Amino acid sequence: DATTRIAQVFSGTFAHSTPNAALEILENCMLGVDDEGKIAFIEKDPDVDSLSKIRGFDASEIIKLDKYEFLMPGMVDTHIHASQYSYTGTALDLPLLEWLNTYTFPVEAQYKDLDFANNIYTKVVRRTLKNGTTTACYFATIHTDASLLLGELADKFGQRALVGKVCMDCNSAVPHYKESPDECKAETDRFIIELLKKEYSHVKPVVTPRFAPSCSASLLSELGEIANNNNLHIQSHISENKQEVDIVKKLFQDCKSYTDVYLKHNLLTNKTVMAHGCYLTDEELKIFHERGSAISHCPNSNISICSGILNVRNVLNHKVKLGLGTDVAGGYSPSILDAIRRALDTSKVLTIQDPDHQTLTFEEAFRLATLGGSEALSLDDQIGNFVVGKDFDALRVNVCVPGGPIDLFPGEGPKVILEKFLNLGDDRNITEVYVAGRRVVPFWNT
Numbered sequence: 158d159a160t161t162r163i164a165q166v167f168s169g170t171f172a173h174s175t176p177n178a179a180l181e182i183l184e185n186c187m188l189g190v191d192d193e194g195k196i197a198f199i200e201k202d203p204d205v206d207s208l209s210k211i212r213g214f215d216a217s218e219i220i221k222l223d224k225y226e227f228l229m230p231g232m233v234d235t236h237i238h239a240s241q242y243s244y245t246g247t248a249l250d251l252p253l254l255e256w257l258n259t260y261t262f263p264v265e266a267q268y269k270d271l272d273f274a275n276n277i278y279t280k281v282v283r284r285t286l287k288n289g290t291t292t293a294c295y296f297a298t299i300h301t302d303a304s305l306l307l308g309e310l311a312d313k314f315g316q317r318a319l320v321g322k323v324c325m326d327c328n329s330a331v332p333h334y335k336e337s338p339d340e341c342k343a344e345t346d347r348f349i350i351e352l353l354k355k356e357y358s359h360v361k362p363v364v365t366p367r368f369a370p371s372c373s374a375s376l377l378s379e380l381g382e383i384a385n386n387n388n389l390h391i392q393s394h395i396s397e398n399k400q401e402v403d404i405v406k407k408l409f410q411d412c413k414s415y416t417d418v419y420l421k422h423n424l425l426t427n428k429t430v431m432a433h434g435c436y437l438t439d440e441e442l443k444i445f446h447e448r449g450s451a452i453s454h455c456p457n458s459n460i461s462i463c464s465g466i467l468n469v470r471n472v473l474n475h476k477v478k479l480g481l482g483t484d485v486a487g488g489y490s491p492s493i494l495d496a497i498r499r500a501l502d503t504s505k506v507l508t509i510q511d512p513d514h515q516t517l518t519f520e521e522a523f524r525l526a527t528l529g530g531s532e533a534l535s536l537d538d539q540i541g542n543f544v545v546g547k548d549f550d551a552l553r554v555n556v557c558v559p560g561g562p563i564d565l566f567p568g569e570g571p572k573v574i575l576e577k578f579l580n581l582g583d584d585r586n587i588t589e590v591y592v593a594g595r596r597v598v599p600f601w602n603t
């Protein structure tokens with residue numbers, strides 16, 4: 158329509174996923190972004206003169222990618238604890254439940270202090286953006302004001318984010334790091350109202366029961382009601398570690414399975430994403446499929462704290478929505494490129510154990526990091542790949558940056574270049590990051 162104008166035009170090679178193809182490479186293409194940050198057109202082998210006339214842009218302003226560059230969709234981190242970022246890369250020597258009580262709860266308790274929160278939340282938003290995470294699904298802590306601050310910082314730096322104020326009312330070894338059920342409900346209501354009141358374009362609240370062992374049945378019910386009454390996203394953890402699964406069986410004896418605990422409390426919707434799922438049975442995966450609920454695969458965390466191995470092939474065969482997560486700080490890397498590599502590694506471990514296992518391909522891992530993540534967060538109508546009408550969330554990748562981590566050799570085409578970037582690349586290769594058409598990396602204030 159007449160009010161939207163073309164703000165940017167890129168030409169060159171673009172790589173993305175579609176519902177039918179884990180990898181589609183578009184060569185010699187032109188992509189236009191309108192002034193609302195949406196993709197206005199994608200043209201293959203365009204006649205530049207006529208296209209620029211029809212679409213109303215100046216051919217001299219086209220951003221031409223060179224042959225070592227490409228655009229790809231921004232990556233989606235479907236599970237990351239912003240509040241655990243300070244100790245990323247340390248404290249990986251205990252299994253989940255001991256790890257939570259020893260390292261995690263004592264640190265998270267400190268987010269009562271907003272200066273403490275501001276320092277770490279600023280760093281995690283900037284670090285993940287620089288590494289190409291255009292959308293993050295964040296756990297904060299139980300503290301409403303610090304959680305609101307995380308939302309403010311994501312908005313300020315231009316990251317698309319779901320932000321969760323954590324809810325937990327039992328079984329914490331740190332006595333002051335939990336809330337009463339009434340506080341939990343009141344503070345969750347306050348968090349949602351205050352965050353929505355800010356009217357951020359790309360930052361939304363997500364209802365966040367920590368996981369079943371930290372929540373009473375009545376708290377889980379309250380949270381299910383809040384999420385469903387307000388059509389909100391829901392996130393939690395499920396079947397990450399064997400000891401955890403056993404405890405849930407003891408705590409919720411009237412439930413058939415861990416999945417049944419969340420199902421009974423109306424927490425499995427098509428806007429739910431549950432982290433891990435290593436020990437889900439086929440029967441439970443069927444429930445995920447029926448409910449349209451998603452799993453966040455966090456392979457670095459699963460290996461780092463010796464939790465388990467998710468059989469991604471089996472999840473995909475059950476047609477359960479699936480994305481990748483870093484699970485900072487159970488995972489020691491804030492980069493989704495790392496999650497791609499760990500997902501491929503763990504899939505290969507399953508193939509070593511069972512030669513009939515069908516190993517994940519790099520193209521499939523690429524899709525999980527982009528389109529799959531957008532589906533897992535039910536944002537695939539807005540982001541995830543390059544389709545006219547979707548928001549332009551994208552990375553400009555250059556595999557030949559001076560001093561960078563990748564060497565190229567003659568005859569290597571775009572598919573090999575993408576594979577090398579996924580396996581060898583890092584933030585030095587991500588020269589620009591766009592969220593809804595806005596360039597958010599390099600940072601505006603540095």
Ligand code: GUN
Nearest residue numbers: 261367368394458484487
């Ligand atoms: N389960 C409940 N809380 C957590 C957490 O903070 N990290 C991980 N990895 N698992 C959890």
Ligand code: ZN
Nearest residue numbers: 238394432484
């Ligand atoms: Zn987690």
